Amino acid sequence: MLREVDVLIIGGGPAGVETYRALAALRRNKSLKIELVRREEKSIVPCGIPYTGVSVPLDRNVIPDARLGIRAAIDVVTEVDPDRGVARTAGGTTYKYRHLVLATGSVSTEPRFEGSDRAGIFKVVKDLEYLRRMWNYIRQARRVAVVGGGPVGIEFADELRRMEREVVLIELMPRLLPTAFDPEFGELARAQLVELDVDVRLGTAVVRALGEGRVEAVELGDGQRIPVDAVLWAAGMRPDTALAAAAGIKLGPTGAIAVDRRMETSHSGVYAVGDCAEKAHFITGRPVWFGSSSLAAHEARIAAGSILGLEWEGGGALCALITVVGDIALGRVGVTEEEARQAGIKVAVGKASAVDKHPPELPGARNILAKLIFNASDGGLIGAEVAAGKHGGEIINILAALVRRRATAREVYLGQFATQPWVTASPIAYPIIRAAENAIVTHGLR
Numbered sequence: 001m002l003r004e005v006d007v008l009i010i011g012g013g014p015a016g017v018e019t020y021r022a023l024a025a026l027r028r029n030k031s032l033k034i035e036l037v038r039r040e041e042k043s044i045v046p047c048g049i050p051y052t053g054v055s056v057p058l059d060r061n062v063i064p065d066a067r068l069g070i071r072a073a074i075d076v077v078t079e080v081d082p083d084r085g086v087a088r089t090a091g092g093t094t095y096k097y098r099h100l101v102l103a104t105g106s107v108s109t110e111p112r113f114e115g116s117d118r119a120g121i122f123k124v125v126k127d128l129e130y131l132r133r134m135w136n137y138i139r140q141a142r143r144v145a146v147v148g149g150g151p152v153g154i155e156f157a158d159e160l161r162r163m164e165r166e167v168v169l170i171e172l173m174p175r176l177l178p179t180a181f182d183p184e185f186g187e188l189a190r191a192q193l194v195e196l197d198v199d200v201r202l203g204t205a206v207v208r209a210l211g212e213g214r215v216e217a218v219e220l221g222d223g224q225r226i227p228v229d230a231v232l233w234a235a236g237m238r239p240d241t242a243l244a245a246a247a248g249i250k251l252g253p254t255g256a257i258a259v260d261r262r263m264e265t266s267h268s269g270v271y272a273v274g275d276c277a278e279k280a281h282f283i284t285g286r287p288v289w290f291g292s293s294s295l296a297a298h299e300a301r302i303a304a305g306s307i308l309g310l311e312w313e314g315g316g317a318l319c320a321l322i323t324v325v326g327d328i329a330l331g332r333v334g335v336t337e338e339e340a341r342q343a344g345i346k347v348a349v350g351k352a353s354a355v356d357k358h359p360p361e362l363p364g365a366r367n368i369l370a371k372l373i374f375n376a377s378d379g380g381l382i383g384a385e386v387a388a389g390k391h392g393g394e395i396i397n398i399l400a401a402l403v404r405r406r407a408t409a410r411e412v413y414l415g416q417f418a419t420q421p422w423v424t425a426s427p428i429a430y431p432i433i434r435a436a437e438n439a440i441v442t443h444g445l446r
């Protein structure tokens, strides 16, 4: 079957769906023909996956096509010919398109230890049936090892405790959240997990899975054996670039699809958005790969603008993320102090802690820790990290706007924020203001 469309979108995750939705919302020409092809009948909400053990039913954690006005063709694109503007599917459809959007996303890396083919060893797979099998297996398990102490690993550990499993979390690096946060924030995550009775093992790797047919134990680098009934590999995702690479579309140094500021690839009229696309870091300008639904959706809106001739340009990836463990939310944006130093940027750091209600005696009050990272040379805000109670996660989004403006310490200090006893810190102890003050006083910023 031959189908002619104006825009063909491959992928039904956040990037593909938001490209479709934005195109449909912004188009002036209502007859613009948009088609979205995705592999799965129902697309899972990827960020909700860790919570489908017990917090939300798996079948309810799906992207609501009808509510978003999405009509998807369920098929697998097997080949793209960007020179001829043609794509073919396993189901026998040949698409002729004017614009192509690659939103093929990311897949889990493979477990890097011996014996990983034993039953009871799972990866993070964005597929309902796989996850159903995984949770059914884990429901029969008493003790589960989670491998990987990044945001995904700690969110799974948290949910597994809610399911009353015994959990051991194993992280290769000597701290949790090693690539996303500075050490003091990783330590806060560790303390929360320990409070939840998670057995946290840092600076060690699983080298082998043991057991007859099904996993019965994991062996660590120092020879220690930990009896477990299931293992969840949560130690990394990678961009899915197979279609693009086979079509001769250029990949960047991170292995993801190279794009310009309009999200266009090496081939005119072909765009890549979301986890399959490489990003230029907003602060360092360096190529990075950063898996994030919110960034995927941002890129989707840029690509929609490019296709509609609006000539919007993204300024690069702010690399904002929030994760939650126990009662706290941890957020970051821009660069961490460690990332700034690695990029050769001289930093001036301001820190403050506050309580998220006022007076702090109000029930449910929690601490907030805010860290602002300024460029010592030009005084601009280049990064921020926050730990707060769950609703305080939005603080990082305020800071994302300030990093995007590269606000100076004085601009942050003189910023105006609303406060209210139940939902914010006090106006005279507001953590963002106090952290800016700390940077001004400590480093003489103006």
Ligand SMILES: Cc1cc2nc3c(=O)[nH]c(=O)nc-3n(C[C@H](O)[C@H](O)[C@H](O)COP(=O)(O)OP(=O)(O)OC[C@H]3O[C@@H](n4cnc5c(N)ncnc54)[C@H](O)[C@@H]3O)c2cc1C
Residues within 6 Å of the ligand: 010, 011, 012, 013, 014, 015, 016, 037, 038, 039, 040, 043, 046, 047, 048, 049, 050, 075, 076, 077, 078, 103, 104, 105, 106, 107, 124, 126, 152, 237, 240, 243, 273, 274, 275, 276, 290, 291, 292, 293, 294, 295, 296, 322
């Ligand atoms: C467990 C977990 C928790 C996360 N939590 C958060 C969070 O809290 N906040 C956040 O911002 N990010 C989070 N992320 C990251 C986020 O999920 C990803 O950044 C997001 O999924 C990227 O969206 P995407 O549309 O680019 O790719 P994907 O979600 O990977 O979607 C890719 C789509 O392409 C389809 N596809 C691929 N190849 C083909 C083909 N050949 N033919 C047809 N269809 C194809 C797939 O079937 C799928 O529909 C989390 C990720 C995981 C794994």
